[in-house]
Amino acid sequence: xxxxxxxxSITQRVWDRIVNNWERYTKGSLDKLRTHIxxxxxxxxxxxxxxxxxxxxxxxxxxxxxxxETVKSIHRDLVDTDISEYCIDxxxxxxxxxESVSYTEFEKMSAEKVARISVIRQIMVDIGRSFPTHRxxxxxxxxxxxxRAQLFRVLMVYALYNPSVGxxxxxAFIAGMLLMHLNxxxxxxxxxxxxxxxxxxxxxFDKSLSRIHSxxxxxxxxxxxxxxxxxxxxxxxxxxxxxxxxxxxMTLYTGLPCWDTVxxxxxxxxxxxxxxxxxxxxxxxxxxEDKLLESTSLTDLMPCVLKISPKIVEKSKFMHAVWxxxxxxxxxxxxxxxxxxxxxxxxxxxxxxxxxxxxLSRKDKRTRIDETQPVDSLASKTTLFxxxxxxxxxxEDVKKQAIRKRNSxxxxxRQNDARRRKPRPVMIEMKSLNxxxxxxxxxxxxxxxxxxxxxxxxxxxxxxFSFRKQLDKNMILKSTVSxxxxxxx
Numbered sequence: 001x002x003x004x005x006x007x008x009s010i011t012q013r014v015w016d017r018i019v020n021n022w023e024r025y026t027k028g029s030l031d032k033l034r035t036h037i038x039x040x041x042x043x044x045x046x047x048x049x050x051x052x053x054x055x056x057x058x059x060x061x062x063x064x065x066x067x068x069e070t071v072k073s074i075h076r077d078l079v080d081t082d083i084s085e086y087c088i089d090x091x092x093x094x095x096x097x098x099e100s101v102s103y104t105e106f107e108k109m110s111a112e113k114v115a116r117i118s119v120i121r122q123i124m125v126d127i128g129r130s131f132p133t134h135r136x137x138x139x140x141x142x143x144x145x146x147x148r149a150q151l152f153r154v155l156m157v158y159a160l161y162n163p164s165v166g167x168x169x170x171x172a173f174i175a176g177m178l179l180m181h182l183n184x185x186x187x188x189x190x191x192x193x194x195x196x197x198x199x200x201x202x203x204x205f206d207k208s209l210s211r212i213h214s215x216x217x218x219x220x221x222x223x224x225x226x227x228x229x230x231x232x233x234x235x236x237x238x239x240x241x242x243x244x245x246x247x248x249x250m251t252l253y254t255g256l257p258c259w260d261t262v263x264x265x266x267x268x269x270x271x272x273x274x275x276x277x278x279x280x281x282x283x284x285x286x287x288x289e290d291k292l293l294e295s296t297s298l299t300d301l302m303p304c305v306l307k308i309s310p311k312i313v314e315k316s317k318f319m320h321a322v323w324x325x326x327x328x329x330x331x332x333x334x335x336x337x338x339x340x341x342x343x344x345x346x347x348x349x350x351x352x353x354x355x356x357x358x359x360l361s362r363k364d365k366r367t368r369i370d371e372t373q374p375v376d377s378l379a380s381k382t383t384l385f386x387x388x389x390x391x392x393x394x395x396e397d398v399k400k401q402a403i404r405k406r407n408s409x410x411x412x413x414r415q416n417d418a419r420r421r422k423p424r425p426v427m428i429e430m431k432s433l434n435x436x437x438x439x440x441x442x443x444x445x446x447x448x449x450x451x452x453x454x455x456x457x458x459x460x461x462x463x464x465f466s467f468r469k470q471l472d473k474n475m476i477l478k479s480t481v482s483x484x485x486x487x488x489x
Contacts, residue, residue: 008042015045022052030271037271038323040264047181053270054197056189067185070157077116085149088124088139095121119167123155130172131254136180150184151176157188158195165195168205170250177254177266199273204250212249214336215274216241219281221335222327226282230289237301244305248284249277257310264319275329276322283322287312 014036018025025033041049051057078084083091095117127148131137137151138144154175159167174194178187194200203211220241224231247255253265268276285292288304295301312318 011039011042012044015042015049019045019048019052034271037267038319041267046263046267047186049267050178050181050270051186051190054190054193054200056186056193059193060185060189065161067157067188070160071153074153074156074160077113077120081117081120083120085124085152086145088127088148088152092121092124095124119159120156122169123152123159123167123172126169126172127151127155130176134176134180137176147176147179150179150187154179154184154188154191158191161192162196165206171195171205173251173254174201177252200269201252201274212246213242214339215249215277216245217339218332218335219245219278221339222278222282222332223285227285227289230285230292233293234301237295237298239298239301244302245281247306248281252277253280256308256313258313258315258318260315261313261318264315265322268322273329275327275332278332279322279325279327282327283318283325284308284312286325287318287321 018033018036078091081094083094085091127137128139130151132139135141135143136147139148151172155167155171158171158175159165171191175187175191178190182190195205196202201211220231223234223241252269254262256262256265265276265280268279284305288308291304292301295304
């Protein structure tokens with residue numbers, strides 16, 4: 001015990017010196033400060049160190065925003081709707097009435113007030129899900145009621161401070177974590193620093209969740225490089241990184257079962273930035289690799305990454321693995337650059353294909369228009385152009401182009417050519433069968449019983465018959481029928 005007390009006393013003196021001489025420790029190399037943070041920040045010094053790392057004091061002093069005045073305006077809204085931040089359950093029931101379209105008071109309110117009521121209700125619903133087992137936010141304890149009221153005010157004030165972002169589910173875990181170590185207004189300005197600095201969580205909670213999506217892609221690429229076997233297994237099972245990393249990234253691992261580990265992770269995140277978020281994620285996957293490879297279904301795999309066992313994230317073992325994981329910030333930025341280049345190439349390729357498709361569509365449309373135009377009108381139009389262009393240029397190119405257009409085959413011309421090329425019917429002449437001389441070979445028609453009987457054919461022997469003559473159709477049909485009947489009989 002004496003040794004532990006001596007070590008604790010030394011640690012206190014070290015951190016007291018760091019806090020009082022912060023500029024000296026943050027100038028130049030940060031290796032010494034990094035070493036002290038890895039060893040652990042004492043609870044008594046954590047609020048001051050977090051504020052120094054985030055620069056929240058400077059942000060508060062340089063801003064014109066008044067936290068206390070904003071809280072007063074929120075209280076006026078709560079009084080108007082007959083609710084209180086200290087009675088969350090009653091407030092949720094009361095606010096549910098305002099969502100009914102038939103509620104008359106709702107119709108009388110302005111659009112701005114309606115939006116505020118919607119945000120108030122959403123925050124109050126999420127407060128009940130944030131750290132329900134922590135004493136600071138328990139419903140049955142006086143400290144818990146005050147903590148929930150503070151959490152509501154911090155989140156509601158930020159929604160008014162930055163209306164472009166407003167409130168997003170997941171913010172309550174960040175604000176709750178800060179309230180566990182800081183007073184209400186200090187927690188608010190630390191949250192503003194976390195949400196609006198690019199080193200930390202800027203873009204995590206906007207309406208499109210753009211940075212969450214991009215960081216998930218970066219994590220997926222890094223996992224493919226570091227653990228290809230596990231990556232192929234997850235990819236084969238159609239696992240998308242957003243299915244589990246969203247919870248890790250948006251809450252900064254506050255859902256892990258070991259609180260000492262969570263505090264150490266937060267210490268490193270506030271010091272290093274979001275690179276620690278990737279380090280922790282890769283470390284978790286490395287420690288879960290064997291178990292995940294054994295899983296053959298989503299029902300077996302997802303609980304492993306969403307509800308991590310306390311044995312996996314035990315502080316001494318887990319944090320040692322995190323520090324051992326080598327994932328420098330330049331590598332993360334390089335992966336981000338590669339992803340952006342790939343997306344840019346995809347966009348350029350898509351635009352090129354769309355341009356080619358549009359040009360082909362226009363060309364096909366022009367071709368159809370040209371084919372439907374008469375040759376004469378097309379030639380006349382081009383001839384006028386020919387004359388003007390020929391006078392100006394004095395070349396023969398325009399004349400050649402006009403000749404090509406004049407000779408181009410349109411559907412109408414193609415139809416006329418086909419009609420001209422169609423063979424005419426063969427005209428057969430039949431002369432009198434008696435005119436054959438003895439020297440001439442007998443005609444096969446003489447031996448044909450159908451044509452042997454002249455009386456049946458209805459043709460005189462001394463007359464010449466030709467299909468060239470225009471015969472009456474009725475006479476031809478009558479002669480043919482009278483000739484066929486005896487032959488068949």
